Amino acid sequence: MPVLLSIVLPVHGVERYLPRCLDSILEATPAGESRFEVIAVDDLSPDRCGEILDDYAARDRRLRVLHLPENQGLGGARTAALPEVRGEYVWFVDSDDWLPDGTVSALVDELAQESKRDRPADVLLTDFVHAYPDGGTEPNPWRHVLVGSPLVEGATVAEHPALFRTVMSVWNKVFRREFLTGLGVSFGRGFYEDISVTYPALLAAERLRYLDRPCYFYRRGRAGAITSTASPKHADAFAQYDAIFAFLDRPDRPGRPVPESLRTLVFDRTVRQALNVYDTPGLVPADRRKDFFRRISEHFTRHRPAGYRFPGGVRGVQYRLAARGARVAYAELRRTGRLPRELKRGARAVAPAVKKGVRSSARFTAYNAFRRLPLDEHLAVYAAYWHRGYACSPAAIYEKAKELAPDVRGVWVVENRARAAALPAGLPYVIVNTPAYLKAMATAKYFVNNVNFPRTMVKRPGTVHVQTQHGTPLKAMGMDLKDHPVAADGMDFDLLQEAVDRWDFLVSSNPHTSEHFARAFPGRYEMLDTGYPRNDRLANAGPAEVAAMRERFGLAPGRTAVLYAPTHREGQGGYVPLLDVRELARRLGPGFTLLVRTHYFHTGGPGDLAAGEGAAEIVDVSAHPTVEDLYLAADVLVTDYSSMMFDYAVLDRPIVVFAPDWEEYKRNRGVYFDLFAEPPGAVTVDADGLAAALLAGDAEPGARAKFRERFCPWDDGGAAERVVRRVFPVRG
Known part of the structure; x- marks a missing residue:
């Protein structure tokens, strides 16, 4: 029977993980299954990996081993294996990862059906699972982009460009060998070696398919992984970017024409990746950061598509600063949320998004001036649901404070005039970013919210921050989301910790909530075991x-x-x-x-x-x-x-x-x-x-x-009073 699938396995310094990987391919597959082969490449591994491979090969003829005389790295090892491949399809598996039971048999069955089609898939994308050192697992965080998409039946990336939001590695992609070798591309050297193959393959493919079956356990967080290793080799990414755009610029490029919209998506993705690497603490060594940022600016100059429009919002401002090589301004924007003085002086020459940042800086100038005023011991600022209006536990606390602590006047923060118009008649309010808002945020003694106030609003000594949250948690919250990337959706846990550090009180609805909030929001605040004020009604x-x-x-x-x-x-x-x-x-x-x-x-x-x-x-x-x-x-x-x-x-x-x-x-x-x-x-x-x-x-x-x-043990109708008596100066 012809070989349908060739699994290429680069091996270097993974003695601890290699047996599990090999067992998941060979021992978890019926002994009579001969429609696949494994080409393992001993990339001059410094440990016993070579011996382990030879031992397995002696017991299973489906495994062949190449021993390289010099270390070539992941890209070089994969390249060395390709001439030995006999399968109709090729899959590049990392030797520190492993496959779920039954994966290979199921995959070759799928490929057998594909090979009978008039237009077999050039690339078959598979689902996968993240595996963590503590034994925990999490599903593919990008699965929602693929399930229900045209890729389930077969499509091009132009028909589903959201594919570029998913992981660009090779290990969740099975390539038709003839298609791959005809691309005229190669794996790069050093870090990020596979993107110089995956991007061209996705762009050139006449048919991409997604198989909604977890076919891969990808090991996260192990020592030595590039995503957690400080190294100058992170700059290798720029050579891979050059290779991607060289492919796009080739007059003899195989596959269908690539529209400018896709080129723009690819460019945007590479910029985002480069800035993520730069921004992630501990990746780019301190003495290489200046050069790395310069390389990002050069990447803009070299590969920015014609007519490229910067994204909106803060990300757009960051991109503009990176394109200009304005490293100091970029750092200040990341650190403080505002632009430096020298950038303000050049406001006429910068783009509208940067001008917006300058206006924001002016507001902070006013805010900082108000901060020089004494604290108003009789002012409390209230907000709920990101300034949507008068609601939830803050509203219940406000009403009870009017009754029990009338010397403290309250003012509500709302996001715009439409929200203000919906407030109860006579309720005092300020609108975000107005002078009245800035003064209230700078001088109030008390702050009550069911979410966090903006991080740009500093906690002054002597102020009291009350965090009520807005529900008893069934679902994981706060720091507990570190292990749930889909739910975290890019959450910045350092910023969350900064916010928690501002809290003086955290209101809890019941003992269950107190237990989990104490872990999810670690801090020095006092937990108020009062019940939820919003439930008093x-x-x-x-x-x-x-x-x-x-x-x-x-x-x-x-x-x-x-x-x-x-x-x-x-x-x-x-x-x-x-x-x-x-x-x-x-x-x-x-x-x-x-x-x-x-x-x-x-x-x-x-x-x-x-x-x-x-x-x-x-x-x-x-x-x-x-x-x-x-x-x-x-x-x-x-x-x-x-x-x-x-x-x-x-x-x-x-x-x-x-x-x-x-x-x-x-x-x-x-x-x-x-x-x-x-x-x-x-x-x-x-x-x-x-x-x-x-x-x-x-x-x-x-x-x-x-x-x-x-x-509900504390929901007796007196929660708001208990909060007010603990936080505010109560009469009598």
């Missing part, structure tokens, strides 16, 4: 207020109101409906009303909600500003992983968990307890189960009682 609500809220939403007596409130999924963009609410409405019938509330991160709402005659009424309440109104109006809550379940439990009403993607959510986000084992009520994974649970009524009071005992 729920604990104190009487029948009259409940009736008023039902009337407000047009809920007739006897009608069952179901509040459906799914949470945000990291890595999925906006609102992704996992439930057909119109079909649910048809199943429930006219005795129900569905109140649908999408997460505040999302825009556009749930779309068409007309369910037809005989169905439950559906009302989009996503824009309603006060979620507590909805809690009081609803007879039952349907949610998935939202912290709303913990708040709603205060009312002691039925809760149904609809969690069809629990396993995926658990992997991507990380969770603090098993929701299926300790639910607040019925748990469902499909629409049939959800409809049945809602029609059954209050079928799980025992589960709800246990849930309330664990997560």
